[in-house]
Amino acid sequence: MSDADDKHSDCDNPLRAGEDVLLVDRKDREYLRTLTPGKTIHLRSGRFDMDDLIGLPDGSTIENSGGEAFLVLRPTYAKLIPHLPRKAQVIYPKDVGLILLWGDIFPGARVLEVGTGPGALTMALLRMIGPSGHLYSYELRQEFAEMARGNVDRFFGPAPQWTLKLADIRNGIEERNLDRIVIDLPEPWRLLPEAWRALKPGAVLVAYVPTVLQMKQFVDQARVSGFTAVEAMENLLRGWHVEGPSVRPDHRMVAHTGFVITARRLAERESSTLPGEASDDDTD
Ligand SMILES: C[S@@+](CC[C@H](N)C(=O)[O-])C[C@H]1O[C@@H](n2cnc3c(N)ncnc32)[C@H](O)[C@@H]1O
The missing domain is CATH 3.40.50.150 (Vaccinia Virus protein VP39)
Structure with missing residues (x-):
């Protein structure tokens, strides 16, 4: 089983490579980003590896390398x-x-x-x-x-x-x-x-x-x-x-x-x- 499979074993619709997600910080600021395999993004005072997000359930919380927490959401239409x-x-x-x-x-x-x-x-x-x-x-x-x-x-x-x-x-x-x-x-x-x-x-x-x-x-x-x-x-x-x-x-x-x-x-x-x-x- 791959890492991604591990992450979404309890989720039937995990975040997929290529889709767009909103990263929301603690002050409700929103950043729309595409989940590109192998890519690293820099956000505020730290970075994320996109590979760590792919396979997570919608609504997960992750931390960037600076320890700042972000909510990861599929964007609604609004x-x-x-x-x-x-x-x-x-x-x-x-x-x-x-x-x-x-x-x-x-x-x-x-x-x-x-x-x-x-x-x-x-x-x-x-x-x-x-x-x-x-x-x-x-x-x-x-x-x-x-x-x-x-x-x-x-x-x-x-x-x-x-x-x-x-x-x-x-x-x-x-x-x-x-x-x-x-x-x-x-x-x-x-x-x-x-x-x-x-x-x-x-x-x-x-x-x-x-x-x-x-x-x-x-x-x-x-x-x-x-x-x-x-x-x-x-x-x-x-x-x-x-x-x-x-x-x-x-x-x-x-x-x-x-x-x-x-x-x-x-x-x-x-x-x-x-x-x-x-x-x-x-x-x-
Ligand atoms: C305000 S924008 C539409 C925005 C769109 N309703 C949305 O929510 O994304 C108006 C568009 O009408 C197009 N347009 C203007 N005159 C037109 C015409 N005579 N025939 C077809 N399209 C036209 C413009 O090029 C422009 O892209």
């Missing part, structure tokens, strides 16, 4: 995203939560997302639709498409249910009968006519925008472009410090990220005005 290699802004997990649930992404769904960026949302969508669904991702720039491909390969694994398209969405959506579309672009209202054509009747359209003016424009135009039940929301997440008698909100929080807007595709594009919606006179 812990991974802040460490994701990126060149564009990603959607943060607190907003991804809204998109997945209010966007009603379900196992087996045929979903389209645009743009892909570094692929943070992509991985959450892939998890939610499962192996029986299909995700189409449109990305304009090759460097982002390559980055998304690398991140999905590395952090999600094989994804045969994912079609990544290097394409400008302004040239049209090829897919039809989609269950859901998620748009993360600066001017999502420009896609409304094409999204209506690509979605099934009753399907959910989601847009993510950072500013109030973008939100307002999208909501107004969705209501006159064959969509209804439009809802706009944001998520303010406040962590709490819970240490002995010191139980209080964290001193810092992220005050603003973006707005999530959801809408349902009407069966007919031209419909009579519904409660709370703009009149036909507002149509461009």
